[in-house]
Amino acid sequence: MPTIQGKEVGPIGLGLMGFTWRANPCSQEQAFETMRAALANGCNFWNGGEFYGPPEYNSLVLLERYFEKYPEDADKVLISIKGGINPKTYMSDASPENTRRSLDDSIAQLKGRKKLDLFEFGRRDQNVPMEETFKLIQEEYINTGKLGGISLSEVRAETIHEAVKYVKVEAVEVELSL
Numbered sequence: 001m002p003t004i005q006g007k008e009v010g011p012i013g014l015g016l017m018g019f020t021w022r023a024n025p026c027s028q029e030q031a032f033e034t035m036r037a038a039l040a041n042g043c044n045f046w047n048g049g050e051f052y053g054p055p056e057y058n059s060l061v062l063l064e065r066y067f068e069k070y071p072e073d074a075d076k077v078l079i080s081i082k083g084g085i086n087p088k089t090y091m092s093d094a095s096p097e098n099t100r101r102s103l104d105d106s107i108a109q110l111k112g113r114k115k116l117d118l119f120e121f122g123r124r125d126q127n128v129p130m131e132e133t134f135k136l137i138q139e140e141y142i143n144t145g146k147l148g149g150i151s152l153s154e155v156r157a158e159t160i161h162e163a164v165k166y167v168k169v170e171a172v173e174v175e176l177s178l
Contacts, residue, residue, distance in 0.1 A: 020061070021059075048082070050106050077114070082120050092121060094121060094125035094133040103141055118148060119147055120173070
């Protein structure tokens with residue numbers, strides 16, 4: 001079984017996007033039932049987003065409420081959260097200010113119920129050097145214990161090769177085009 005940060009993860013992950021990012025989200029109870037069933041069946045790598053739903057009910061809010069109800073599951077699950085979208089422009093923004101805002105907001109929304117295991121930008125910001133962003137995340141969040149590690153979202157091979165020059169990449173969502 002593969003491991004991430006020393007934790008075994010199941011063969012597939014659970015995407016939380018559909019629970020909160022739609023006009024009529026499913027009930028919290030339905031989401032919790034699905035999450036419990038996924039975990040019971042070995043699916044312990046959960047992926048959500050700061051921008052998967054409004055700030056008052058996004059993936060992180062759902063996760064915080066889930067871990068409030070089922071605190072015993074917090075250590076069983078590895079969560080990866082997408083962020084880095086500027087809330088005013090809805091564009092990827094890897095500036096130091098927005099990177100800090102995104103990580104601080106994501107960590108705060110979990111209310112200490114679960115550590116943020118992995119963080120990934122929803123898309124690469126071509127305006128900010130990757131090295132600058134990863135250095136900030138490494139020094140201010142990973143080295144201080146606020147974040148477990150970095151994952152990559154919607155990237156191609158060239159981006160992965162560049163990223164590993166600057167930081168340990170724990171997981172990757174590969175760009176796929178049909």
